[in-house]
Structures are given as structure tokens and as C-alpha cells.
Amino acid sequence: MLCPPRTTSASEGGKHSTFLRLNLRARRDILGQLSSTSSAYVLFETMKRLTHFPFSLMLPLFVLAASSESVQAQTYGSDFHRVTVSVATITLLQTNVGSVSLSITGSSVIAGQDLMTVSDQSSTLLWGTNSSGKKVTVRTSLATPKYSLRVAAISPTSGTAASEVALSTAAADFLFDIGRSSGSCAIRYTALALASQGTGSDAHTVTFTITNQ
Amino acid sequence: MKQILYSVIRLLHVRALAVSVFVIVLASETSEAQPIEVRGGNQTLNITSGFAGGEPVAVTNTNSSLRYRRQARRSKITVRTACPGQNFNLSVEAQGVSRGVAAPAVQLIHGMLDTDFIVNIPATGFTRTTITLRYMASATFAQGNSAELGNDVHTVTYTILAQ
Numbered sequence: 444m445l446c447p448p449r450t451t452s453a454s455e456g457g458k459h460s461t462f463l464r465l466n467l468r469a470r471r472d473i474l475g476q477l478s479s480t481s482s483a484y485v486l487f488e489t490m491k492r493l494t495h496f497p498f499s500l501m502l503p504l505f506v507l508a509a510s511s512e513s514v515q516a517q518t519y520g521s522d523f524h525r526v527t528v529s530v531a532t533i534t535l536l537q538t539n540v541g542s543v544s545l546s547i548t549g550s551s552v553i554a555g556q557d558l559m560t561v562s563d564q565s566s567t568l569l570w571g572t573n574s575s576g577k578k579v580t581v582r583t584s585l586a587t588p589k590y591s592l593r594v595a596a597i598s599p600t601s602g603t604a605a606s607e608v609a610l611s612t613a614a615a616d617f618l619f620d621i622g623r624s625s626g627s628c629a630i631r632y633t634a635l636a637l638a639s640q641g642t643g644s645d646a647h648t649v650t651f652t653i654t655n656q
Numbered sequence: 657m658k659q660i661l662y663s664v665i666r667l668l669h670v671r672a673l674a675v676s677v678f679v680i681v682l683a684s685e686t687s688e689a690q691p692i693e694v695r696g697g698n699q700t701l702n703i704t705s706g707f708a709g710g711e712p713v714a715v716t717n718t719n720s721s722l723r724y725r726r727q728a729r730r731s732k733i734t735v736r737t738a739c740p741g742q743n744f745n746l747s748v749e750a751q752g753v754s755r756g757v758a759a760p761a762v763q764l765i766h767g768m769l770d771t772d773f774i775v776n777i778p779a780t781g782f783t784r785t786t787i788t789l790r791y792m793a794s795a796t797f798a799q800g801n802s803a804e805l806g807n808d809v810h811t812v813t814y815t816i817l818a819q
Contacts, residue, residue, distance in 0.1 A: 445690040519727050520691030523816035524720065525698040526737075526764075528744045532801045533798040535708035569709030573801040625797040627709050 534653050535571040536579070538630070545592075547585045557637050564597060568651060575622040578602075578656040580614035584648035591635040592647055600630035607633070610647060617651060628632040689725055692733065692816040695786070696720030699762035701793035703744075714794035718751065724777070724816055726755070729754055731777045732819040733808045735762055739810040742766040744795040746810055750774050751788040755781070761792070775819060 543566055549560045571580065577612075579602075581594055595607035595619070602621035609615075618628065699717050706712035722784060724733060733756070742765065750758035756777035774787070 450723040453680060518815060518817045519731065521813055522690070522692050522694045523811055523813040524694045524696070526717075526746065526791055526810045526812050527698070527700040528795075528810070529700060529702045529744050530712065530744055530795045530799070531702065532803050533704070533706045533712055533797070534704055537708045571706050571708045571710065571712075571797045573712065573795070573797045573799065605707075607744065623798050623800050625709060625711060647737045 454509065474646065499652040519653075533571065533573050534577075535569075536651055536653050537569050538651070539567040539569065540565065543630075543632055545632060547636050552638070557639055559638060560633055560634050562631060562633045564629050565629045566632075567627050568596070568630050569627045570594065570621060570653060571586040571625040572621060572653055573623055574582055576656045577620075577622040578619035578655050579621060580617060580654055581608065582614040582650055582652075582653050583611065584612070584650070585610075585645055586612050588645040588647070589640060589643050590645050593633040593635065594649070595631045595633075597629040597631050600626035602626065602628075604628065610649065614652065614654075619656065621653070622656070666720075685765075690789075691720065691727065692724040692814055694720060694789075694812075694814060695723055696789075699748075699791060701791060703793060703795050706797065711796050712794070714792055717791040717793075718788050720789045720791075721786050722750070722777050722789055722814055723784060725784045725816070726777065726779055726782055727816065729779050730819045731779070731816055732772060733774040733777070734815050734817065735764070735773040735812060736768055736770045737764040737766060737810045737812045739764070739766040739808050741806070742808050742810075743799055743805045744793060744808050745799075746808065747792050748773070748812065749790045749792070751790045755785045761790075764812060766810075770815060773814065776819070807809070 458513070480525050489616035542634050543563050545561045547561050552559050564618040567578070579596075583592065592610045594610055596618050598604075599618055599621075601624040603619040605619060672755060684796070696719050699720050701715050701717050703712050703715055739745070739746075746764045747761045748764060749761040750773055753774055756774040758774055759772045762771050
């Protein structure tokens, strides 16, 4: 009358289907038993066979357990895209002041000495370049100056200062090895005049350039 | 007696079946739909300007988004990148997060481990939501340029998982 216990298969799917079959058979047997046996026995047998019944109630639990396997695997899903970072060649150079004036007056003149000089270190050169192998050159727009004007880089934060140079229309080295850096240096101008040159003035437009080294 | 027992048994079976169907439908709905999706396609960030004595100007991009579904339990989203030979800096931040808590901006570095991006995503209260991906690219002058070094191409992967 009772469904004999059945050997379940090794797989989880086999177990599930076996439970279902057990349950269905149990229900049919329970109904059959009720029609042909005394009430007390029916009650006893029914209660005993209902021990099979939790299998049907456990179906949702099996489903839940199966669906939760993916949860226990932790990852629900992923997606990706590509992000490109492009950096242009950037080369920047600027001075912090628009104009510098150097004046040789009587106060800086030494009696009996022909050469008169005056210096200015009030301006700063700033640069930034992300290219390698770069240097800074300097030149003036004034082709025939009456007086000499010299320039030098002082205390550069990166790169190497060139020697002080007399400005001309030909570019001269001012700073070496500034490639891929951001920095600054003071600009020192020195004007030289001979007493024998008399009075006058020169107006220079000084151009700094970052160029390949 | 027979009818009562039969009715009880049948009722319990019907309920069990109904619960099973519901669970199966729920589980299939959750698993078949794409749990997470990057929208907006591939992105490019171009750094083109800077300051003398300073650094190049960082750029941002908010043209892509992330769409994700709620899961059966509390979940989180992580991010990682693969960018062999990386030269420049890239970070990503979640904006407009209403389901979960956005982490601070994540620096995307080649070889990084999965890093929390959005955490405490609830398992209830919504079906799916979309947030904005805010990428920020930066570089220093010392890091060079793409003409000499090439572009950084990141494969950025977002993963949703149980928390």
C-alpha cells in the first residue's frame, strides 16, 4: 500500500523528479486506502504516509535553492566599454610681466670708468611642456641696438641654465633640458653702455622659444 | 473524512505549485534580463591645454551611463580597468545614484583589483535604474603626450554582485 522508498539518481535533477513521483503516488495511495479500510487504520496510515507529503511542500524550497545558487556564486553580471585618454602635445611659455625698463643714471656711474651697467631681475619665465628633448632660446627683435643687453636664467626649477648671452636677432640658448616639465626661473637682464656712446635708448622685444634641443 | 483530507491535500499541492511557479518566474526574470549595462558606447577624453608653470587642464566626460537591475539580495557594483602601458590618469565617479551609495571617485589603474563603485544597492523598491558615469582624465607635463607615448585605452569593466 505504501510507496516503497526509491533510490534517487545522483544528480539534483533526478532527486527533484523522484520526490515528485513519491508524492504523487503517496497521494493516490492515501485516497485508495481510505475507501477500503476502517477509520482508525485509515487515520494511522494516512498520518504515516503524510510523512511523504513534505516533499511536495519542499518543492518551492528546492526551486529557491536552485535559484539561489547563482546568488551564492556572487556575481550577477558585468559589462564594459573602452575609454581612451589622449593628451595633445602642449608647449607653453610666458613671462609674468609685460615690460622691463633698465635705466643707467648718474648714480650708477663710476668716475673715470667708461663702462656703465645696470641689472634687473624682476621678471620670471614660466613654462610647461610635455614633449621630451626641449630647450629654451632667446632673441631680440632689435637688429642694431646702440647698447648691449645681456640676459641669463637664474635658479631654474628644472632644466639647466645656459651662460649669460648678449641678445641678438639670432636665437641663443637660454635653458637646456626642460623636456616634459613645468617650471620657472628668474630672468636677469643686464644693460651695458659706454660713457662714450652718449645718451639714448633701445627698445627690445625679447622672445623666448621652446624648441627641440 | 475522505473529502476533507483530499481537499486539504489538493489545496496544499495547489499552493505548493503556485509558489513554485512564482519562484521560477521571479528567478527567470531576474537572471534573463541583463543585470548591468554600460550605455553610451566607447568614450574619448582629450587633454589639449594647460598652464605654464602649472599642469595640463584635466577634462571630464559624462556621456556614458550605467544601467542596472535590482537583484535578489543586497548587491554592489565594482569597477576595474585594463590598460597595459598606462601613462596618464583616469578616474570615474557615479553621479545621480538613487539606489545604493556611490563610492568616492575611483582611480582607474591598470592591474587594479575590483573596487567598490556603488554599494548597498537594495533588493527591493525598484526594478532598474540608471546612473551617470563621470570620467575625469588628467596628466602632468612630466607624463608626456600621446604623440610620443600613444593613447591610454582603458577597458573599464563594471560588475554587479552580491554584497
